[in-house]
Amino acid sequence: MTGWENFKKGNWQNEIDVSNFIKLNYKPYDGDENFLESKTDKTDKIWNECKKLLKEEFKKHVLDIDVKQMSGIDVYKPGYICKEDDCIVGLQTDKPLKRIVNPYGGIRMVYNELKAYNYELDKDVDKYFNEYRKTHNQGVFDVYTDDIRKARHVGLLTGLPDAYGRGRIIGDYRRIALYGIDRLIEEKQKDLKNLKGIMTDELIRQREEVSEQIKALNKIKNMGLSYNIDMSKPAKNAKEAIQFTYFGYLAAVKENNGAAESLGRVDAFLDIYINRDIKNNKLTEKKAQELIDNFIIKLRLIRHLRTPEYDELFSGDPTWVTCSIAGMTKEKKHMVTKTSYRIIHTLTNLDTSPEPNMTILWSKHLPDNFKKYCAKMSIETDAIQYENDDLMRPIYGDDYAIACCVSAMRVGKDMQFFGARCNLAKSLLLALNGGIDETKREKVLDNIDKMNDEILDYSKVKKAYFKVLEDVAEIYSSAMNIIHYMHDKYAYESSQMALHDTQVHRYMAYGVAGLSVAADSLSAIKYAKVKPIREDGITVDFEIEGDFPKYGNDDDRVDDIAVEILDKISSELKKHQTYRNAETTMSVLTITSNIVYGEKTGSTPDGRKAKMPFAPGANPMHGRDSSGALSSLNSVAKLPYEKCCKDGISNTFSITPNTLGENLEIQKQNLVNLLDGYFSKNAHHLNVNVLNRQTLIDAMNNPEKYPLLTIRVSGYSVRFNRLTKKQQKEVIERTFHEKM
């Protein structure tokens, strides 16, 4: 086959098996970063053009919107950054940063989005979606029960993907480069033929979906042709491999607008092509870096149209183009390649940046040079997150990638039904208030007894709390089944699913928020004296007498409570039948929504006042982890990943540079030791920020001084100046590990 010259032969030729191709052909790299090249003049020119546009976008918030077209793979005319833009091509619409209108998730959302920026929808589109075409959102609300509506209304369930795309699906975009689209279509046609038998709901649905996938593959080919690029056959060189992979991804973000549309794992894959070209003298290191730089530039320009309310939840225009890097094979061979370095090096060549969301699959067996390079880049850019490959590899094998922040999936073999999260702290208040919501004063749950005790009794509260969690799990699972049934029906991701095996494994990915608040609250009730202050029978505040152990200090008395809560909610969720028999899983992750969750939740027994933010993800509450960083990390490391939270446990960690060590060399080594230590305790994820609180305060007051300041929040990074004031304040309030 043209394009496969010099590759080691294997099973990958007989069937779609990218992982087999990678493992047979990639070349691990043990050296350091000294081989890396700076950006070329051409890259510089293109990036400068982008910077101008980004600056303008920052001022206007949204640069432009295409209101004439509806989202689709091949509906937009080709677009370029500038005429030098011929390295890696392709934009979502005909102009950079011009956003797509995607009405399939919900037309109401589109109206709100356009109104926020003074745009108006094209009359025809408006007519189609009001008169002829039903959306996902309409489908969901036709079916939602009263219980679900109430739970949503009071903020017990928040952020559900019932009005926009669910995202979190990673197509195996590499397949286009390795096999070419014709072969992929052939395979899908074969699959379609074999989908036969009694025509049950599921089989009919599958047949329709595979037909849609084939159409999508043709559209991807079409889209490429509009740029004069033919993807019908395998990529012949590194440039084509990157271009085809990117086009696969681009098709996904033309068609879909899910919160997280992640890239997957491309470092070792692309490295094989680059290596081959370099060996054959067709490519230099400088040119190889140019290709990667321009690929990354394109990924940085991905945008989706959002409402201001959405921005409040997930601030700073995140797209979660999560790019998983390094890791190990099952045979304990590390997967660090020169291209792992080249991708991270874009943070140097093209300034630090929140996207793509650089995610290192960390193993204690990764080469020392690479570990230190990552640490250095973390210290310099605050743009990297780390996830424990030694924990995930035994579960997901060696060709998985992270979607969004912490959700691992085997590339092209697993997909997930994203489910946002339920509010664990509010659940506790419902248990104290007989099922009545403490802020809206509405009855949400029936059959919960009112608690009239002067002093809260731990075993009584716990019993009531666990009863509430059982009810929450039931409502939550119903909501999820409805949402994903309708999403498959009205907003199916045909381009992404075309790049999956036809027999795909599905996860039902639930989530929880407010874990540390719930755990500390129960600890306060157990170890101190907590007296509720009630108004009309509803608790509005609490008097706490005495001290109590707080989550984040490596104290089993409270850390065990946190584990027990997760265990309970997870096992309750697992009891319910899932749509398409998806495997139930759960994450402890809030992104920046911890602020909105907090706002919707009354005062809690741990002393947190009404409306105050929760801690993000699995983090201890701000300032309560007072025994230093290791104790804080150790508490989080106790949360059970494989048993309950296989969809990820997010922890964000901030330390001042001076505390990390007296010079860069020592700081690097200390950060490496910290990550090795944390992950050896079976922890899952760590966001690392190395910065001074003072810098953030200055950046809040003088944003123009810090246009590039990037920080990791919860599972993604963001330009600090794109956060709302409230979010900036919350980030500043977080625990900084520092020494005087």
Add this chain to the structure above:
Amino acid sequence: MKRCRGSIDSVESMGLLDGPGIRNVVFLNGCKLRCKYCHNPEMWLKKDNNISVEELTQKIIRNKPYFTNGGGVTFSGGEPLLQSEFIIECCKILKKENINIALDTAGVGNGNYDEILKYVDLVLLDIKHTDEKEYKEITGKEMKEIENFIFSLNKSNKKVWIRQVIIPGINDNEKYIDKLINYLKHIKNIEKVTFLPFHRLGREKYIKLNIPYPYENKQDMDKEKCERLYELFLKRFFNN
């Protein structure tokens, strides 16, 4: 066997500046000195014992995975030498776990130095002043006890890191640097010397404790000047 108990103020689970690698720093209560620049005045008095050997060592052993590349535990304070029995008991357990042990001290305890130094891998020795009169002025105590400690330290052959706080108007001059170099000649195995510029960040604690702040009139030490002195020190110290 009845294990002894100790009095600690707190444990900082991640200290990265008190010895090599990532370290647990145990702050022990009690100190005979009253150094004017002390930033831990809350640890001057020995309070009731509040932790057992088991509790403390278990806490530390939990963090063993972070102690690669030379990390471990640092006993600091206060003055750790004042609770030598307690520390020795802790060290016996920690050494079985192969955990690196550092002692952050001003060298003024109640003896028993030979025994404690057996378990220690590194001594962070705080030099208050090289001159007897100035030493007393800064610490409120005579200088002779530190010499007893240095005698044991030299016998033990343990590695030493020297720490010297540089205070404006007191020792921020070339003459002192020469005195220091001369003084350090009688301490063996010095691996590293650090100059710490005096800062006023401890002042808040004095106010909270209702103790008059001794250096109310002193400014923070100029960091650049401190660095210049340090470079000068390095040049002369290693050329000797």
